[in-house]
Amino acid sequence: MDAVxxxxxxxxxxxxxxxxxxxxxxxxxxxxEANVKGGLDFENGEWTISGDVRIRAEGGNLKADKAVxxxxxxxxxxxxxxxxxxxxxxxxxxxxxxxxxAPVIDYETANGTVSFRDDAWLSVGCNEITGNQLxxxxxxxxxxxxxxxxxxPGGRVRFVxxxxxxxxxxxxxxxxxx
Numbered sequence: 235m236d237a238v239x240x241x242x243x244x245x246x247x248x249x250x251x252x253x254x255x256x257x258x259x260x261x262x263x264x265x266x267e268a269n270v271k272g273g274l275d276f277e278n279g280e281w282t283i284s285g286d287v288r289i290r291a292e293g294g295n296l297k298a299d300k301a302v303x304x305x306x307x308x309x310x311x312x313x314x315x316x317x318x319x320x321x322x323x324x325x326x327x328x329x330x331x332x333x334x335x336a337p338v339i340d341y342e343t344a345n346g347t348v349s350f351r352d353d354a355w356l357s358v359g360c361n362e363i364t365g366n367q368l369x370x371x372x373x374x375x376x377x378x379x380x381x382x383x384x385x386x387p388g389g390r391v392r393f394v395x396x397x398x399x400x401x402x403x404x405x406x407x408x409x410x411x412x
Contacts, residue, residue, distance in 0.1 A: 237268065247272050247279075254283060256303075258310050261291040261343065263303060276305045289313060292346055294324035294332075294372040296339060313341045322348055322356075326375050330359035334370065346373035365391035 237251035249270040256263040266285025272278065281303045289296040298315035305311065319335040326332055334357070336350035347369055350356060354368040358377065368391065369378040 242274070244274070247274055249274055256281075256310075261289070261310055263290075263301075263310075263313070264288045265301070276308050278307070279305045281305070287315060287317075289315065289341065291341065291343070292372045294322060294348065296341060296348070297321045298339070310343055312343060315339045315341070319353075322350070322370075324372055324375065326359075328359075331357075332359075332370065332375065333357045334368070336368075345371070347371050347378065360396035362394040362396075363391060364394075 235251075235254065235256045237254040240250040240252055242249040247270075249268075251268045251270070252266065254263070254265050254268040256268075263283065265283035265287045268281050268283045271280045271282075282300070283303060284300045287296075287298045287301045289298075289301065296313075296315050298317040298320035300317070301313050301315040303310060303313045316338050319337050320339045322332075322334040322339060324332045334348070334350050334355060336352055336354040338351040340349040340351065341347070342349075350368045350370070352366065354365055356363045356368050356370060356377070363377060370376070371378050
């Protein structure tokens with residue numbers, strides 16, 4: 235971690251940092267501020283970071299206003315990012331880009347999933363997917379099914395497949411400018 239310490243209290247195991255950069259393996263988290271509870275040593279703690287939050291992991295990028303990052307056993311285990319909306323982007327192996335946004339995005343490091351919640355939108359290349367909740371695997375670069383009925387009312391997800399997307403023609407995705 236690289237940051238400017240503002241306040242550190244070892245007795246209560248809390249701290250406030252400014253201009254924070256946390257790097258662990260291929261995960262990089264940047265923000266203007268971090269408030270730490272119960273984990274100054276990264277063993278088991280909760281960090282609330284805010285201000286131009288950026289998380290880079292496994293070829294994907296998340297941007298948000300705020301994030302809560304959990305550490306378990308000295309590893310970043312997950313992050314929940316929030317924004318108006320929070321945004322995701324990943325350049326895929328086939329040269330297309332996946333983009334998504336939602337008010338809440340959960341990133342689970344162990345399985346490499348990003349779950350878009352509460353009015354989710356995701357584009358994979360030229361095609362769009364919308365629903366209340368969508369789950370995208372950044373390791374396999376694929377949309378995952380969900381069995382909790384948390385999509386749109388009635389458990390539905392809406393797909394819009396753009397004609398010409400397979401022919402390598404440029405596409406104009408309506409929601410691509412979040």
